[in-house]
Amino acid sequence: MDPLNGKFCNNCGEKLELSLAEGLECTLCHCYVHVKCLKRGSVPGGLHGDTFFTFTCADCSPENSEIFVRNKLSWLQVIVLVLYHLQHKCPGLARKGFFHWRHHVAIFIDKNWDMLFSNVKKKKKWMGTIAGTLSHFNKYIFLSGISVFNEPAFWTLMYPKLSPLTVISAYSVMLAEKQIYKNKKDASVTDSDLFSIVLRNNIENEDLLQTFNVESFTIVPEAKNEEEENRVDLYSYSSDGKQKRSQKRKNHKQLGLPFNKLSKLSNSSALLSSDDLMELNFDSPETNANQECTSEEIKPDETRxxxxxxxxxxxxxxxxxxxxxxxxxxxxxxxxxxxxxxxxxxxxxxxxxxxxxxxxxxxxxxxxxxxxxxxxxxxxxxxxxxxxxxxxxxxxxxxxxxxxxxxxxxxxxxxxxxxxxxxxxxxxxxxxxxxxxxxxxxxxxxxxxxxxxxxxxxxxxxxxxxxxxxxxxxxxxxxxxxxxxxxxxxxxxxxxxxxxxxxxxxxxxxxxxxxxxxxxxxxxxxxxxxxxx
Ligand SMILES: [Zn+2]
Ligand SMILES: [Zn+2]
Missing domain, CATH: 3.40.630.30 (Gcn5-related N-acetyltransferase (GNAT))
Incomplete structure (x- = not known):
């Protein structure tokens, strides 16, 4: 399931590793570049863990500058991305590690809509879709605050150490596996069991597989530079999210944990097409996350x-x-x-x-x-x-x-x-x-x-x-x-x-x-x- 398995960075020569040292593949020459080794210092928008772009490396581009085109993202991808980013860059916003689906997640998406969806227009019930997606994937991709402190509107990532790319890759492998079970007419395995099996079969680094644990959750104020970054990240998501490269370099050493071999369940680059998810019906109003929003008229455009x-x-x-x-x-x-x-x-x-x-x-x-x-x-x-x-x-x-x-x-x-x-x-x-x-x-x-x-x-x-x-x-x-x-x-x-x-x-x-x-x-x-x- 690992699209980065056995790949090396064209810039620094070191390995690419899921969740630890990710990068982008050039669509023309198929070389890989770490996100931290990009010439522009970060991906456009600067979202932490965001590799969902069609990328052309500087060598291949006519103007000698890297080209990024936003992939079409599913709601699952967007919400995983936003929660992962908030968790790393704005931990202080959270309550016990959980973010409010509307005041944190939806507002963030709203502010950064163009960066996330490029030309996709906002649908009327987009906020309901966020709530529905969170509930649909509760207990295996997301975790509701209801179990921890009885707050159904607060959400976090079930596996906080896995990057969005890892989660989405595992999910697409899970869907393929699910088809196999379906063909065998075996309905005894739930989606969340299957997801956890896929992860365990593919990721040997136990540390990465830790599920969310409220006990271990503490707010650690980040260094000054990081704080500056938070500000940039939340506020200036123009396509020009350039950040200082030296700073990115500095973090490099911390990322060298061994990431053991991954079996190849799937040869595809494992990115889910957004249509798979758009098809799902998220309109069920009785979901947990929806509890708060069903009673009110949501008028995002008027009250934004x-x-x-x-x-x-x-x-x-x-x-x-x-x-x-x-x-x-x-x-x-x-x-x-x-x-x-x-x-x-x-x-x-x-x-x-x-x-x-x-x-x-x-x-x-x-x-x-x-x-x-x-x-x-x-x-x-x-x-x-x-x-x-x-x-x-x-x-x-x-x-x-x-x-x-x-x-x-x-x-x-x-x-x-x-x-x-x-x-x-x-x-x-x-x-x-x-x-x-x-x-x-x-x-x-x-x-x-x-x-x-x-x-x-x-x-x-x-x-x-x-x-x-x-x-x-x-x-x-x-x-x-x-x-x-x-x-x-x-x-x-x-x-x-x-x-x-x-x-x-x-x-x-x-x-x-x-x-x-x-x-x-x-x-x-x-x-x-x-x-x-
Ligand atoms: Zn590199
Ligand atoms: Zn290239």
């Missing part, structure tokens, strides 16, 4: 990006409608106590920005009064201690609750999942597991400017400094850059912005025409304000 101009600020404003208490379960979020790696800056962010035990919001005062009057008769009754108000960076668990609050208090269709790509510029406030406020900046609106897109505090949690601290925190994160925002002309929060030094730059008539509900009672005209740095 945060539109910096759909800002509506209800902070410290009491006119918002309070309803939907039955959404309680949706409105609660949680907090992860680990450091999280920002895919934007490559920095590890603290689990807490601030823990405030002093503030006493109206809601908690009300609760305390109720408790006192209920227990007032009891001697020696004292109120249980209050928890802290926790200021944190946005995490995947918060997104459903935040979207739900936006839907309730702003307008429908807002998806703030995008903010997970730049958590440095966020602030989410929790009381225990209840989200009481949040604020987001959009970085890099221009070279000199960030934009305050959303800020919100729950009614009854206002007027105790929550919004003030969030604004203060966000201003701190964008040192050296102007911060801009829109605010409805009669929203009293303008005074707070002015205290921070924001100045009204101009008036935008009808700014909120499309968004603001009639019942909110705020002006649809906005001030555009700027804090100069």
């Amino acid at each position: 990006f945060l539109n910096p101009f759909c800002h509506y600020n209800t902070s410290l404003n009491s006119t918002s409608r309070i309803s939907g208490l039955n959404l309680y379960s949706k409105l609660t979020g949680g907090i992860k106590q680990d450091f999280i790696l920002s895919p934007y800056s490559g920095m590890y962010l603290k689990p807490y920005i601030r823990r405030d035990v002093e503030s006493f919001p109206t809601w908690l005062k009300l609760m305390a009064e109720i408790k006192l009057s209920v227990n007032g008769g009891e001697k020696n009754y004292s109120l249980p201690p209050r928890s802290s108000l926790d200021y944190t960076y946005v995490q995947p668990e918060h997104i459903p609750a935040i979207n739900s609050l936006c839907n309730q208090f702003f307008w429908p269709g807002i998806d703030l999942g995008e903010t997970l790509l730049y958590p440095d510029f966020s602030c989410v406030v929790l009381y225990k597991r209840l989200i009481v406020g949040f604020a987001f900046l959009v970085p890099d609106v221009s070279h000199t400017e960030t934009y305050l897109s959303f800020i919100f505090t729950r009614p009854y949690w206002r007027k105790c400094g929550i919004a003030k601290f969030m604004i203060y925190h966000l201003i701190q994160t964008s040192m050296g850059k102007d911060v801009t925002l829109h605010v409805s002309m009669n929203n009293p929060v303008l005074l707070l912005y002015q205290k921070f030094g924001f100045k009204v730059e101009n008036v935008v008539l009808g700014f909120y025409d499309k968004y603001l509900r009639e019942d909110v009672g705020e002006s649809k005209n906005a001030f555009f304000c700027r804090l100069e740095r």
